[in-house]
Amino acid sequence: MRQAIMIKPGVIEYREIPEPAPLLEKEILLRIKKIGVCGSDIHVFHGKHPATPYPVVQGHEYSGVVEAVGSGVSRVKPGMKATARPQLVCGTCGPCKRGQYNACQELKVQGFQAPGVAQDLFVVTEDRIVPFDDSMTFEQGAMIEPAAVGAHSTNRSGSLLRKNVVVSGAGTIGNLVAQFARARGAKKVLITDVSDFRLGIARQCGIELTANVATNSFADAVKRAFGDEGFQTGFEAAGVQESLDVLMQYVEKGGDVVVLGVYSKNPVVNMYYLGEHELNVYGSMMYRQEDYETAAAMIASGKIVTQPLLTRNFPFSQYIDAYEFIDKQGDRTMKVMIDL
Ligand SMILES: NC(=O)c1ccc[n+]([C@@H]2O[C@H](COP(=O)([O-])OP(=O)(O)OC[C@H]3O[C@@H](n4cnc5c(N)ncnc54)[C@H](O)[C@@H]3O)[C@@H](O)[C@H]2O)c1
Ligand SMILES: [Zn+2]
Ligand SMILES: [Zn+2]
Structure with a gap:
């Protein structure tokens, strides 16, 4: 399968990598469809993100289709549209223990301090999966991540x-x-x-x-x-x-x-x-699982609209072009999507 990896600021290489190993009990295999690009990705592109080492596989706001599920997964089935929260947390620190895991002492965000989803298939765990309504487009699905930031902050x-x-x-x-x-x-x-x-x-x-x-x-x-x-x-x-x-x-x-x-x-x-x-x-720091679920439901119901925010799509093979487009357009671009 294909993978896009940023070797150093400004340089993305495409690689053929093996498909993920067989799934563990609580794992889900997603076929990635769309990846949204945000300002933090651009900071990484320019070598100006304070907490991202290279090489890095980017992609933290995304949507896909469930390809396969582990034996212990009950929340989703193959064929469902889904996204997942890109936060890897320790589960044992003070914030994690009181449910504030979005501020985990050891937080790693996929696409920054852990590999992101810029590849055909990606494994996530059931606790972070968020299925979304079939009526939603994959672009809307990839907008659940920034929408969840809105959901969380307006509850703070x-x-x-x-x-x-x-x-x-x-x-x-x-x-x-x-x-x-x-x-x-x-x-x-x-x-x-x-x-x-x-x-x-x-x-x-x-x-x-x-x-x-x-x-x-x-x-x-x-x-x-x-x-x-x-x-x-x-x-x-x-x-x-x-x-x-x-x-x-x-x-x-x-x-x-x-x-x-x-x-x-x-x-x-x-x-x-x-x-x-x-x-x-x-x-206000990112979001928690319930914010993702609220965001998915609010987009599905039409209470939160994302269509006017979409500026342009680029094919997976043109990641760099997407970044250069964003740089050139300045304030006249909002959300750019990568199509896999
Ligand atoms: N807390 C979180 O969980 C979280 C998550 C994602 C992004 N962020 C941060 O939130 C901020 C907004 O993110 P974004 O992706 O929308 O960034 P953005 O750069 O696209 O938007 C910032 C906007 O602020 C405007 N602006 C500049 N000066 C202003 C002023 N004096 N008054 C009013 N507006 C002004 C800019 O024109 C721009 O439209 C960024 O700092 C980003 O890093 C925080
Ligand atoms: Zn983002
Ligand atoms: Zn923790």
């Missing part, structure tokens, strides 16, 4: 019910966070970005309130969106200093700020707002 703070929410950053992640905030009962959701193109995609996904903070002030945008009500929860999904600053400064006193962004430059946090405004700041 208190309930969003009847709250006004601002999501700062309208990339794939911010877009899906905003859709989940709405689905979880937020009163109004405003999404901000510095790219009109990405704000347009947010509107196509049904997020009506958008603001370009390169051409408008954040405070004005908030005033226009919510009047005197302000906003009670902010989600930082841009990964830049300015975005964190305005959320901390303008969220209602006593409000919540959920941080998803990964910062290439360590931001300075204004502790005045944290203390004097008695804010709650939450981190």
Whole structure:
């Protein structure tokens, strides 16, 4: 079978490798159909990911078909469409023991610190499998991963019910966070970005309130969106200093700020707002199994839409072209998919 392996930054080699060994009791063999590319993959491509050694087989957001199952597997059958959570955890550390295994002390993410799925067949274990509805496309199946980030982060703070929410950053992640905030009962959701193109995609996904903070002030945008009500929860999904600053400064006193962004430059946090405004700041790390399952169900039901996020597909043989396309397109690309 085929495998794409990144030997060093910028260089992918294709190899013929043997098919996986016979399955253990709780293992499932997936035939990979689509692999989504995200910003972290691009960082690896450029040699700028802080925690990925080379060579590395990439691919952590994906969909496929169950090809075979081990003797002890009951959750899926051959022929079903499925994806799986790419997290390898120890099961014995403090976070694992209290069910917070997404923050396992020994976490290895497939495609980064462990081999990913950029090959025809891939073995996963039953505890991480997530079957998805037959009515869903393989592209939708590969979007379960970023959608699960939205599902998890919108459960981190208190309930969003009847709250006004601002999501700062309208990339794939911010877009899906905003859709989940709405689905979880937020009163109004405003999404901000510095790219009109990405704000347009947010509107196509049904997020009506958008603001370009390169051409408008954040405070004005908030005033226009919510009047005197302000906003009670902010989600930082841009990964830049300015975005964190305005959320901390303008969220209602006593409000919540959920941080998803990964910062290439360590931001300075204004502790005045944290203390004097008695804010709650939450981190949000990937997802857990239930977030994957929620994401799969919400996409199947049409409550979370992913079609407007899809920019273009590339064949498996053109992985490098896909990366170069993303680099060249800048903000005018959202999700690029690799077809196997
Ligand atoms: N916590 C997690 O589990 C998790 C998972 C995946 C990604 N991430 C991180 O979340 C962030 C978003 O991911 P993505 O894939 O959507 O990235 P992205 O780069 O596609 O999106 C970020 C968006 O922020 C916008 N932006 C830049 N400056 C801004 C500002 N001042 N105000 C508002 N928006 C601004 C950019 O134009 C861009 O559209 C990244 O930092 C990524 O590393 C976190
Ligand atoms: Zn990703
Ligand atoms: Zn652990």
